[in-house]
Amino acid sequence: MIDFNYENEFNLENEEAIANWLSAVIVSENKKEGEINYIFCDDEYLHKINVEYLDHDTLTDIISFDYTMGNEISGDIFVSVERVQDNANDFKVLFEDELKRVLVHGILHYCGYKDKGEEDEKIMRAKEDEKLALFHVER
Structure with a gap:
């Protein structure tokens, strides 16, 4: 089950469409959907988590805590809406597109994809x- 939680004033306009798309992404990776919680917050909230749990004193757009067991993916994905907006501006893309990229990024980590090295x-x-191309098909 994919759940959306809010620690700030932000609200997804199309929760059902986003959840259906993310579920389709999970299936497309031959995984089972467990409990996945998205928590939308601001920079300050996510920075505190980054320092407290990961010992990183930096701002970031997403932090995911992976509770996957076997083929069933589960976890908590924290998203800084402020960071996503800044990144959208920097990359000259729509906020909605950058947000979807961040949302699927967390799921892909749970599916085993990494992003620490250049090739990864x-x-x-x-x-x-x-x-992201699946989203247009799922609507």
């Missing part, structure tokens, strides 16, 4: 693009 990052970007 290329694979992750390609997977993001592939899964």
